[in-house]
Amino acid sequence: MLASILASGLAAGAIYALVGVTYNTMFSTSRVMSFTAGQLAMLGGVFGSMFTLKLGMPLLAGFVLTLVCCAIIGIITEFVAVRPVLKSLDQHLYVLSTLAVALMIQQVTAIKWGTEPQPFPRLFGIGSGVWDEKFWLPVVACAITIVGLEYLYRRTLVGRAFVAIAEDNFAARALGLPERNLRVASYALAGVIGGVAGFSGGELLLAFFANGALLNFYGFVPVALGGLGNNRGAIVGGLALGLFQQAANFLVGGIFSSVAVFALFIVVLLAAPQGLFGASTARRV
Amino acid sequence: MAISRRDVLLGGAGAAGAAAFSFPAPAIAQAEPIKVGCLAAMTGPSSAPTIGFNRGVNFAADAINAAGGVKGRKLEIVMRDTQGDPTKAVNATQELISQAKVHAIWGPLNSGEALATTPIMARAKIPDIHPCVVESLIDVTKYPNAFRMAPSNSQWDDAVRNYCLNILKVKKVAVIGDTTGYGVTAVGASVAAFKKDGADVVYQANVDSTQPDMTPDMLRAKNAGAEVIVVWSVSTGMEARMFNVRAVMNWDVAFVGHPSMSSGEIAGLVEKPANWKKVYAIGYKSCSYDAAGKLPSKSEDLVARLAKANIVMSDTLLWWIAGGIDAIELIAKAVAESGSTDSAGIIAYWNTLSKYPGYFGNYSFSPTQHNGYLTEEIVMSEASTAKNGTFALAPGYT
Numbered sequence: 001m002l003a004s005i006l007a008s009g010l011a012a013g014a015i016y017a018l019v020g021v022t023y024n025t026m027f028s029t030s031r032v033m034s035f036t037a038g039q040l041a042m043l044g045g046v047f048g049s050m051f052t053l054k055l056g057m058p059l060l061a062g063f064v065l066t067l068v069c070c071a072i073i074g075i076i077t078e079f080v081a082v083r084p085v086l087k088s089l090d091q092h093l094y095v096l097s098t099l100a101v102a103l104m105i106q107q108v109t110a111i112k113w114g115t116e117p118q119p120f121p122r123l124f125g126i127g128s129g130v131w132d133e134k135f136w137l138p139v140v141a142c143a144i145t146i147v148g149l150e151y152l153y154r155r156t157l158v159g160r161a162f163v164a165i166a167e168d169n170f171a172a173r174a175l176g177l178p179e180r181n182l183r184v185a186s187y188a189l190a191g192v193i194g195g196v197a198g199f200s201g202g203e204l205l206l207a208f209f210a211n212g213a214l215l216n217f218y219g220f221v222p223v224a225l226g227g228l229g230n231n232r233g234a235i236v237g238g239l240a241l242g243l244f245q246q247a248a249n250f251l252v253g254g255i256f257s258s259v260a261v262f263a264l265f266i267v268v269l270l271a272a273p274q275g276l277f278g279a280s281t282a283r284r285v
Numbered sequence: 286m287a288i289s290r291r292d293v294l295l296g297g298a299g300a301a302g303a304a305a306f307s308f309p310a311p312a313i314a315q316a317e318p319i320k321v322g323c324l325a326a327m328t329g330p331s332s333a334p335t336i337g338f339n340r341g342v343n344f345a346a347d348a349i350n351a352a353g354g355v356k357g358r359k360l361e362i363v364m365r366d367t368q369g370d371p372t373k374a375v376n377a378t379q380e381l382i383s384q385a386k387v388h389a390i391w392g393p394l395n396s397g398e399a400l401a402t403t404p405i406m407a408r409a410k411i412p413d414i415h416p417c418v419v420e421s422l423i424d425v426t427k428y429p430n431a432f433r434m435a436p437s438n439s440q441w442d443d444a445v446r447n448y449c450l451n452i453l454k455v456k457k458v459a460v461i462g463d464t465t466g467y468g469v470t471a472v473g474a475s476v477a478a479f480k481k482d483g484a485d486v487v488y489q490a491n492v493d494s495t496q497p498d499m500t501p502d503m504l505r506a507k508n509a510g511a512e513v514i515v516v517w518s519v520s521t522g523m524e525a526r527m528f529n530v531r532a533v534m535n536w537d538v539a540f541v542g543h544p545s546m547s548s549g550e551i552a553g554l555v556e557k558p559a560n561w562k563k564v565y566a567i568g569y570k571s572c573s574y575d576a577a578g579k580l581p582s583k584s585e586d587l588v589a590r591l592a593k594a595n596i597v598m599s600d601t602l603l604w605w606i607a608g609g610i611d612a613i614e615l616i617a618k619a620v621a622e623s624g625s626t627d628s629a630g631i632i633a634y635w636n637t638l639s640k641y642p643g644y645f646g647n648y649s650f651s652p653t654q655h656n657g658y659l660t661e662e663i664v665m666s667e668a669s670t671a672k673n674g675t676f677a678l679a680p681g682y683t
Contacts, residue, residue, distance in 0.1 A: 117522030119553035
C-alpha cells in the first residue's frame with residue numbers, strides 16, 4: 001500500500017506542482033492569477049493524444065507540436081484576458097476574464113474533442129506496477145522543468161529580465177526592458193509548462209476535457225500553500241498535496257479525500273496566510 | 286306563419302355555420318398528417334443515443350408512410366434539437382404543443398430533460414412515450430399521459446442483482462459508483478436491494494470519476510472479500526481504470542453493472558484487450574447474440590431490413606434503433622386503433638397493451654402501470670463483444 005501511495009501520490013503531486021508553476025509563471029510578469037493554468041495542462045493531454053494517436057505523428061513531433069499549441073493558447077490568454085484588465089488590477093477583473101477564457105477552452109474542447117476520456121499513448125513502454133512510466137514520467141518532467149527554469153532565470157539574459165519584471169515592473173521598464181513582450185513570452189512559457197504537465201501526465205489522467213477544472217483547482221492549492229510566485233514552494237506544496245491526497249484515498253476513501261485535502265489546506269492558510277514558503281514583502285515608502 | 290326576411294337570413298346564416306362546422310372538419314382531419322413531436326438531443330455531449338434512436342424513428346416513419354400511412358394519414362416527424370439541455374427541452378416542448386400542435390411526443394431521450402418536460406406535457410395531456418430511466422418520471426397519478434418503453438433504474442438494478450445472486454451465485458458484493466447524483470443514488474438503491482435479498486455488501490464506495498488511480502478502492506474491495514464488483518457509473522474513464530487495476534492486481538473478480546461498461550470508448554482506454562474480459566454490462570435479450578452468433582429471429586429480420594435500407598448499425602446500439610422504431614409504431618398503432626389523434630384515445634389504447642410485440646421488447650401497460658418494459662427481457666452482455674450494436678450474452682444464460 002505504501003508503494004502505491006508513493007507512486008501515485010508523487011505522480012499526481014508532480015502534475016499539480018507543474019500547474020502551480022504555470023500559475024506562478026503567468027503571475028510573475030503580470031500580477032494576474034490566470035485561471036487558465038489547469039486548462040493548459042488539460043490541453044497538453046488532449047493535444048498530445050490528438051497528434052500522436054489520432055494523427056499518428058511520431059512521439060517527438062507530437063510533443064513539440066503540443067507545446068507549441070499550448071504556448072499559442074497561453075499567448076492568446078495574455079491578449080484576450082489579461083492585457084485589457086491590467087490597468088485596473090485592483091478591481092480583480094482578471095478573475096472574471098481568465099475564468100471566461102478557461103470556460104471557453106473547456107467548452108470548445110468538449111465540443112470538438114468529446115466529453116468522454118480518450119486514450120493517451122504509452123510513451124516509452126517502460127516499467128510496470130508502481131514503477132510504471134505513468135507514475136514516474138510526471139515526476140521526471142517536473143524535475144527537468146524545474147532545472148530548466150532555474151537555468152533560465154539564473155543564467156540567461158531573458159530569464160533575468162523575467163525576474164526583473166517580476167521584482168519591480170516600473171523599475172524594469174525604466175531600465176528599458178520590453179515589459180509587454182516579456183509578459184507575452186512568460187505566458188507562452190506558462191503554456192509550455194502546462195503542456196508538459198498534461199503531456200507527461202496523459203497516461204495517468206487520460207485526454208479528458210474535465211481534467212482542466214480539476215487541475216485548476218488542485219494546481220492552485222500548491223500555489224497558495226507554497227506562497228504566490230514561489231516556484232520552490234509550489235513544487236513542495238504540489239508533491240505534499242499529491243501524497244496527502246493519495247494517502248487519504250487509501251485510508252479514508254475517495255469521497256472523503258477531497259474533504260481531507262481542503263481541511264488541511266484551510267488549516268495551513270489559517271496558520272500561515274502567506275503560504276508555508278512565502279514571506280510578507282516589505283514595501284518601500 | 287309568416288316568414289320574414291330576417292328569419293330567412295338568420296336561418297341561412299345558421300345553416301352555413303353548421304355546414305362549416307360539421308361537414309368539412311372530418312375531411313380535414315382525415316387528410317391531416319399525424320404529427321409526432323420528437324425531443325431529441327441531436328447535438329451536444331449526450332447526442333450518441335439520439336443518433337441511434339433517430340435512425341429508428343425515421344426508418345419506422347418512412348416504412349409506415351410508404352405503406353400508405355395510418356388509415357391514409359401520413360406520419361409527420363417534427364424533430365426538435367434539445368442539445369441535452371433541460372431549458373431548451375422545455376422551450377421545445379411548449380413550442381411542439383402550442384405552435385406545432387403535435388398529437389404525441391417521443392422523448393426526451395435523457396432523464397435530466399425529461400424531469401423538466403414531463404410536468405409540462407402532463408398539463409397539456411399530450412401522450413408521451415420515452416426511454417428515460419429515472420423512477421419518478423413514471424407516476425400514473427401525476428403524469429397519466431407519460432409511458433416508459435425502456436427499463437427503469439430499478440429494473441436495471443433487479444437484473445444486475447439477479448445475475449449476481451442467481452447466475453454467478455456470489456454472496457459477497459462490492460458496489461462502486463461515481464460521485465454524481467446518479468452514482469450516489471444508484472449505489473444507495475443497489476446496496477439496499479442486495480441487503481434485502483440476503484447478500485453481504487462487503488464494500489460500497491462513491492469515487493470521483495476523475496481520480497487517476499483506482500487502486501485504493503479496488504484494494505479495499507479485495508481485502509473485504511468481494512466476489513463481484515457492481516458498477517453504477519457512466520464514466521468510461523473510471524471504469525477502464527478499474528479494469529486496468531484489476532489486471533495489475535491479478536484479481537479475476539467479475540464486474541457487473543451499468544451499460545456504459547460496454548461502450549466502445551473503453552477499447553482504447555484499457556491497457557490490454559484482456560483487461561476488458563469478465564465484464565458484464567446490462568443488455569437486452571432482443572439485442573444479444575448467442576454462442577452461435579445468432580440474434581433472436583425477430584431481431585435478425587429487423588437487422589436484415591435495416592441493412593437493406595442502408596441504415597448504419599456499426600456505430601450505434603441496436604436497441605436504440607429498435608426503440609425508436611417501436612416508439613413510432615406504438616404511436617401509429619394507437620391512432621389506428623383509437624380511430625383518431627385524440628390524446629385521450631391514444632392514452633386509453635396504450636393502457637390496454639399486454640405484451641405488445643415490439644422489436645426492442647414486449648411492452649405491457651395498464652392504467653396503473655406505465656413502466657412498459659419487462660424486467661425478464663434485461664440480460665447481461667459480455668461488454669467487449671460489440672458487433673453491429675449487439676452483444677454476446679454473458680455466461681450463464683441458456
